[in-house]
Amino acid sequence: xxxxxxxDYEDRxxxxxxxxxxxxxxxxxxxxxxxxxxxxxxxxxxxxxxxYFRDKVDLLHQVILEQMxxxxxxxxxxxxxxxxxxxxxxxxARKLMGAIHQWPTVAIARVVIAESMRNKRVASxxxxxxxxxxxxxxxxxxxxxMDAGRLRRMNPHIAARLLVGPIIAYMITGYIFxxxxxxxxxxxxxxKQTIESFLRAMAPDGA
Amino acid sequence: xxxxxxxDYEDRxxxxxxxxxxxxxxxxxxxxxxxxxxxxxxxxxxxxxxxYFRDKVDLLHQVILEQMxxxxxxxxxxxxxxxxxxxxxxxxARKLMGAIHQWPTVAIARVVIAESMRNKRVASxxxxxxxxxxxxxxxxxxxxxMDAGRLRRMNPHIAARLLVGPIIAYMITGYIFxxxxxxxxxxxxxxKQTIESFLRAMAPDGA
DNA sequence: CACTATTGATTGACTGGTCAATCAATAGTG
DNA sequence: CACTATTGATTGACCAGTCAATCAATAGTG
Numbered sequence: 001x002x003x004x005x006x007x008d009y010e011d012r013x014x015x016x017x018x019x020x021x022x023x024x025x026x027x028x029x030x031x032x033x034x035x036x037x038x039x040x041x042x043x044x045x046x047x048x049x050x051x052y053f054r055d056k057v058d059l060l061h062q063v064i065l066e067q068m069x070x071x072x073x074x075x076x077x078x079x080x081x082x083x084x085x086x087x088x089x090x091x092x093a094r095k096l097m098g099a100i101h102q103w104p105t106v107a108i109a110r111v112v113i114a115e116s117m118r119n120k121r122v123a124s125x126x127x128x129x130x131x132x133x134x135x136x137x138x139x140x141x142x143x144x145x146m147d148a149g150r151l152r153r154m155n156p157h158i159a160a161r162l163l164v165g166p167i168i169a170y171m172i173t174g175y176i177f178x179x180x181x182x183x184x185x186x187x188x189x190x191x192k193q194t195i196e197s198f199l200r201a202m203a204p205d206g207a
Numbered sequence: 208x209x210x211x212x213x214x215d216y217e218d219r220x221x222x223x224x225x226x227x228x229x230x231x232x233x234x235x236x237x238x239x240x241x242x243x244x245x246x247x248x249x250x251x252x253x254x255x256x257x258x259y260f261r262d263k264v265d266l267l268h269q270v271i272l273e274q275m276x277x278x279x280x281x282x283x284x285x286x287x288x289x290x291x292x293x294x295x296x297x298x299x300a301r302k303l304m305g306a307i308h309q310w311p312t313v314a315i316a317r318v319v320i321a322e323s324m325r326n327k328r329v330a331s332x333x334x335x336x337x338x339x340x341x342x343x344x345x346x347x348x349x350x351x352x353m354d355a356g357r358l359r360r361m362n363p364h365i366a367a368r369l370l371v372g373p374i375i376a377y378m379i380t381g382y383i384f385x386x387x388x389x390x391x392x393x394x395x396x397x398x399k400q401t402i403e404s405f406l407r408a409m410a411p412d413g414a
Numbered sequence: 415c416a417c418t419a420t421t422g423a424t425t426g427a428c429t430g431g432t433c434a435a436t437c438a439a440t441a442g443t444g
Numbered sequence: 445c446a447c448t449a450t451t452g453a454t455t456g457a458c459c460a461g462t463c464a465a466t467c468a469a470t471a472g473t474g
Contacts (some may be wrong), residue, residue, distance in 0.1 A: 155396075172338075254462080
């Protein structure tokens with residue numbers, strides 16, 4: 001059954017996806033009802049959702065697939081493979097921090113993390129397109145820098161986590177647990193210190 | 208109304224708490240029904256839950272309060288305040304990794320993080336007794352070591368996240384996203400590398 | 415020591431309500 | 445007019461929490 005107009009169809013679909021993201025971010029996937037979604041998306045009826053999506057889980061999957069902004073960042077990171085860490089890492093951090101400051105990133109992160117926590121299918125889907133792919137690319141990059149003698153040699157997957165871990169800890173303690181001591185530290189400051197420490201720890205033995 | 212037998216009462220209560228933890232970890236707080244909990248706890252009826260707990264949220268709170276194994280670790284960490292990092296950090300890591308190997312730790316982490324994501328009351332409760340307190344104690348310890356000249360001086364809250372972050376990243380990528388590359392790295396290895404890197408990065412400038 | 419009263423523990427049925435999903439009817443469009 | 449888009453009512457499942465009734469252990473009594 002071809003849709004009446006390809007563009008209208010896609011616009012409507014996106015409208016529902018964006019509304020669903022708002023609703024999921026506000027209430028979580030389970031607690032956001034189709035009525036909530038319909039209201040957030042400004043469509044007249046919950047029933048319409050089923051014209052565009054198989055079911056609620058399908059809608060969640062489409063939201064995740066089409067709204068994960070990390071994907072472009074990971075792509076751009078892939079282009080930096082041969083630049084030395086002192087340049088490439090701050091550049092990546094700058095892009096990442098820029099993304100964090102935008103609403104959809106935080107919203108989608110909430111949804112994705114909460115849902116990955118208890119749904120293995122979502123977790124592996126998310127991992128494939130987002131964090132998993134990102135970590136793998138980062139590890140490849142670090143390994144190449146080790147080969148080039150610019151970093152001390154070690155398991156690159158461990159090294160990737162040494163680099164990314166502090167930022168994750170910063171985000172969890174700051175954004176989720178809202179610990180007051182860390183609120184006064186700016187993201188840029190945290191990124192700078194993390195990279196500095198990483199490079200210090202990973203300096204080649206000869207240096 | 209005192210219970211017939213204090214021990215029986217407490218045993219039953221714990222039985223329900225453990226069952227609830229299993230159910231919450233498997234399905235999440237909202238999706239786990241009282242029937243699920245009753246089955247997991249091997250009690251005959253969902254109604255019995257209300258003999259021991261005010262409501263479902265009260266049950267969640269009790270699960271978190273009584274099953275967060277981090278609490279003892281934090282207590283023991285407080286005793287190490289004056290020992291040098293080369294001794295104290297591996298000791299803390301050993302205890303932490305021991306906890307990670309046990310099922311309840313990962314289960315409770317799943318529940319707690321997912322729930323903190325959308326419930327600020329739970330988030331701050333959790334933060335007060337677990338991660339928040341732990342991070343604060345760690346920061347105090349690190350600051351004291353900086354004062355003693357055993358570590359390079361920097362914001363101790365950032366330093367605490369530099370140390371703990373990689374372990375968190377290791378847990379999230381390994382246990383929640385189940386990324387295969389990191390599965391072959393043993394927790395002990397990860398802890399050792401993290402501490403080594405941290406000490407390298409934090410070595411006093413003069414050294 | 416036998417018998418009964420009392421009390422807490424446990425059950426299963428029930429209630430008011432919510433929700434995802436379906437569907438028949440209608441509006442709109444090419 | 446043929447076909448899609450949209451609506452709103454409906455269905456059937458399920459759920460948190462309540463409650464009356466039953467069960468089992470203990471305490472009290474003569």
